[in-house]
Amino acid sequence: MKMPHNAFKAALAKREPQYGIWAGFATGYASEIVAGLGYDWMLIDGEHAPNTVPSILSQLQAVMPYSTAPVVRAVTGDTVLIKQLLDIGVQTLMVPMVETAEQARVLVQAMRYPPHGVRGVGGGLTRATRWDAVPDYLNTAHEALCLIVQVESRLGVENVEAIAAVEGVDAVFIGPADLSTGLGHIGNPSHPEVQKQIRHAVDATLAAGKVCGILAPAEEDARRYMSWGCQFVAVGIDISLLRQAAKENLARYREPQETVTASRTY
Numbered sequence: 001m002k003m004p005h006n007a008f009k010a011a012l013a014k015r016e017p018q019y020g021i022w023a024g025f026a027t028g029y030a031s032e033i034v035a036g037l038g039y040d041w042m043l044i045d046g047e048h049a050p051n052t053v054p055s056i057l058s059q060l061q062a063v064m065p066y067s068t069a070p071v072v073r074a075v076t077g078d079t080v081l082i083k084q085l086l087d088i089g090v091q092t093l094m095v096p097m098v099e100t101a102e103q104a105r106v107l108v109q110a111m112r113y114p115p116h117g118v119r120g121v122g123g124g125l126t127r128a129t130r131w132d133a134v135p136d137y138l139n140t141a142h143e144a145l146c147l148i149v150q151v152e153s154r155l156g157v158e159n160v161e162a163i164a165a166v167e168g169v170d171a172v173f174i175g176p177a178d179l180s181t182g183l184g185h186i187g188n189p190s191h192p193e194v195q196k197q198i199r200h201a202v203d204a205t206l207a208a209g210k211v212c213g214i215l216a217p218a219e220e221d222a223r224r225y226m227s228w229g230c231q232f233v234a235v236g237i238d239i240s241l242l243r244q245a246a247k248e249n250l251a252r253y254r255e256p257q258e259t260v261t262a263s264r265t266y
């Protein structure tokens with residue numbers, strides 16, 4: 001069989017806008033429901049959702065028949081974890097909290113086989129190769145893989161030009177929640193200083209010839225970031241959407257007895 005097509009990578013290369021949704025339920029069942037809705041991509045979150053390698057695998061299998069492309073966020077840029085994720089068939093990988101070009105280079109190496117990198121060979125044991133059915137996987141894997149690095153700290157923004165310029169980094173994704181917190185504006189990505197840093201990160205990424213993405217569940221934020229040049233934007237979070245819809249549904253029938261509010265970080 002042919003190497004599975006990475007439609008998300010192809011769309012980024014064509015500079016097509018890509019609307020995404022954050023998937024936090026950590027089950028194939030929930031991810032499949034959302035995958036049938038027409039979003040261009042879905043972030044399967046291994047950082048803040050209770051995911052493991054097997055639960056990520058079951059979500060990849062669940063969304064496979066749909067046009068929504070899975071993007072998997074690892075909990076960390078650990079080379080061994082990246083090997084496992086690529087072996088189960090992750091093609092687009094997001095890594096949080098990348099702060100230097102050196103860190104980005106290590107991630108690129110983790111995604112490539114020697115002599116271009118350090119990825120271990122799983123061969124016929126792996127879903128990535130479709131258990132050896134994909135011809136010449138070792139020599140062609142890198143063509144279908146896509147690396148997104150998250151810039152979400154003061155240091156990351158300081159180094160964003162160099163990070164984005166690393167060969168093998170396909171895109172930069174800005175994390176407004178962590179960035180605002182790191183800049184001392186906890187829970188306030190709209191603060192002018194945070195917005196200035198976000199805009200700088202977008203500009204620098206585009207200047208390096210790379211693609212920029214961001215999480216923006218509020219429509220006015222999403223539209224502003226797209227007008228700045230962000231090409232792939234996560235415009236919703238499945239858990240927040242369920243919670244909001246469930247609250248609104250009940251409110252049609254009775255006044256809230258008690259508001260269980262937590263501060264909304266996103």
Ligand SMILES: O=C(O)C(=O)C[C@H](O)[C@@H](O)CO
Nearest residue numbers: 048152175176177178179266
């Ligand atoms: O900093 C951010 O913003 C992100 O990286 C996204 C958050 O981690 C995500 O959990 C929002 O719910």
